[in-house]
Amino acid sequence: MLRVVRLCCTLVVALLLLAGCGGGASKDGTSTKKDSSGATTIDITFKDGKVTPQGAKVEVQAGKPIKLHIVADQPGELHVHSSPEHEFEYKAGTTDESFTIKQPGVVDMESHTLDKLVAQLEVR
């Protein structure tokens, strides 16, 4: 019985450690700004067939504007897989877009042109 209790304690500690280690900071080089009204601005750069950020995690507020500042060397398409979906066509040069997501959840923003995940929006 004592062995069972000891095993039990070991497992609790292991679990807590596992959970504690999990919360590492993300390193994605995202340039996002949040202003006092709750709006979020995300800078997205397309250059030489690459996109920055790529696979970033961005927290945004539900119902508040999400502004995209897109600088691209070639025109393309960006998809936001919320419900309803948002789709943006950008041109070579600078494009600014704005949209809102009402419903909390995790939403993928993908470059349709490059077939890559740009960011996961955590809508809270």
Added chain:
Amino acid sequence: MFLVPLHGLGGAKDLPIPLALAVTGATAALVVSFCVLALAWRTPRYQEVRPGRRAPAALARVVDSAAFEWTLRVVGLLFAAYVTWALIWGPDLVNNPALGTFYVLVWVGLVPASLLFGRVVRVFSPVRTINLLLAKVTGGDPAVGLTTYPARLGYWPAAVGLLAYVWQELVDPQSAFLGTVRVWLAAYLAVMLVGAAVFGDEWFERADPFEVYSNLLSKLSFWGREGDRLVLRSPLANLATVAPLPGLVAVVAVLFGSTAFDSYKDTIPWQQFVIDVGLAPTFTNTVALLVFCLLVGGTFTAAAMSTGVETTGPHAVRRSELPNLLAHSVIPIVVGYMTAHYLSYLVEQGQVTLMQLSDPMVRGDNLLGTANWSVNYWLSFHPSLLAVVKVLAVIAGHVVGVVAAHDRALRLLPARHHITGQIGMLVVMVAYTATGLYLLMGGF
């Protein structure tokens, strides 16, 4: 313009559950597990199939009547025909209802349907009905094939079929296009009908991934059969009646491993890994899916066998038989995790699909009167409540699984191994639950 996401159907996913909730849940699972081990009953309660309570005679008469059976069969067949219309003649758009029916209503919907009503796929299954009709036309017996089904195959064909389904759903980059769904379903239809012609309709109980999945889930419902008689049983007593056929471990490993993989594949580190490793993403994801399923199957097998057994006497059991004899205890864990993983998806994407079903040609029809519904996103707007429900589902599944394994272990293991012989299994189950909660936390 309709958008096809890279990742199949459905828009937003659930927010990750909060860390504190996940840790609380995992700790609760751990404590409950060892309480069950130390304090619960010491003689098996579900050892022999306990006689169930007879279902009310009127109910049994209706359920067993040919009219009722054929009503359900016709409904199943008509629905399949309707969806086939959309599948073959409808446009290849992501809002074609064939996709939502295949991935949401059938695959996810069969979980609550089987838990509530029992073996639903068996009664609605269009392949079963087609086999019955073919037998009627040719004057044969649908139960008799060219040969009898080899018992040693057990559930292995179903495990392969389930793997084929989850591959199509989770790995196939073309999963949201009609072409691959058509091919998958054509292959399914062919394998089912040819198999039934060769082995008789026992083939469906062993090889049809949907029917096997639904039948296993129905063991957690109140409905059972004793011989031909409809009975009511407690879900725990019902669960103990799962037949430990060869391949059962493989079936539960595919179901559980694939759901874990589904959570994992959406995490940013994994997506980054797929890019960094530089191989074709389909290949990398296929390997990962297999690794998840093999990890579940392997750890479970090892844990089930990590005990002393009686080698002689009336209670002798071969160690290699233990995994299948204990595998029924993974079913509640699968249900808990499926609930956590798919609840909001079923509720919200399910509503979307019901609306789309009114417009199978995607041209603005309203054939069923559902086209103008609006989707209720209440669940998503209450993320804290949703997170609590998900964790509770995982814990409930874990507790039922642990209790089922405990009860079976008491029967299988000699008295001197009653406690120690269960530790391996408990550790593995706690690990499953902790991993599940970790993945629901977003996996970082």
